[in-house]
Amino acid sequence: MKIAFVIFEGMTALDFIGIYDPVTRLRTMDFKPDLEWEVCAYSAEVKDSTGLHFTPTRVGEPLHDYDMVIVPGGFGTRKLVEDAGFLQWLRSAEPCKFKLSVCTGSLLLGAAKFLAGKTATTHRNAFNDLRRFCPSVVDRKIVDADEIITAREVASSIDLGLYLCEKMAGREARERICRQMDYQCSL
């Protein structure tokens, strides 16, 4: 299993790190020793919405070889849904079996045409924006639909990460990771 954590200018850092922490524990806590991941960006310069710098491990490389792509949200999405170059790059994730998003990251999945005919969620302030790209927008913390898995808002990224831990390594792995993180999972 090889995961692409997508990052971009104007993302919300916690959308990215909230899921990155529990999922990477699958390897560091030895539940999935063969888990691999990269931090992937379209451009080398990535700052979150507060100006905090992040450094991708892959820049501009196509995403088709990953099993899973995970897209955070943030104010930067508003510009990127109109950015043809970025969307073409994100479209290279088309063959990836699983496509996930946190918060307004679903707008990017939608603008890349991955949500046609699907059900998804996003930040509650962005439900109308998402309807442009997705026929069925629902108000749930996590929506798992046909290999498209979307989480609602910022801190839901942790819940989505723990949800994935269970999906990939079982209930006990998820519970041990949850305990290690001191997190009261609300799923």
Add this chain to the structure above:
Amino acid sequence: MKIAFVIFEGMTALDFIGIYDPVTRLRTMDFKPDLEWEVCAYSAEVKDSTGLHFTPTRVGEPLHDYDMVIVPGGFGTRKLVEDAGFLQWLRSAEPCKFKLSVCTGSLLLGAAKFLAGKTATTHRNAFNDLRRFCPSVVDRKIVDADEIITAREVASSIDLGLYLCEKMAGREARERICRQMDYQCSL
């Protein structure tokens, strides 16, 4: 109010970002428009425990001018409690009114001699390590004692952030930030 978010090699990224998100929303959501912060490191090279790069905004500069210093945890703390240069740098935070930590960040506060005579918490696996530096180690999610505020494990950083939001801007600010983040605060 000026905050130093300390980062270091081998930290846990979520310890840092979990508190950074709600606290920086105090400014971005206009509750504390005059809130300032820097991301401070002793050395320019900072990677979290998985190898993810972080970029400080201040390198090696003394910390005495901040009102608050916030120290994350992570496996890197085990080495840093023996690192005289790092500890001397952290000691420059002595005049800061508030000193906070997440998870094993309290070991660093302790090694910098900020916990003598205080009560604090840390990751449950590190209670014995913390007793070297702190006479009263307690098993609570957040411990607020004489301007030293410590949080237990990784995801508690979000709880600590929301606790600070209330302390700095009142209950309503905290509730609106909590809602914006989709977080079910367990305090």
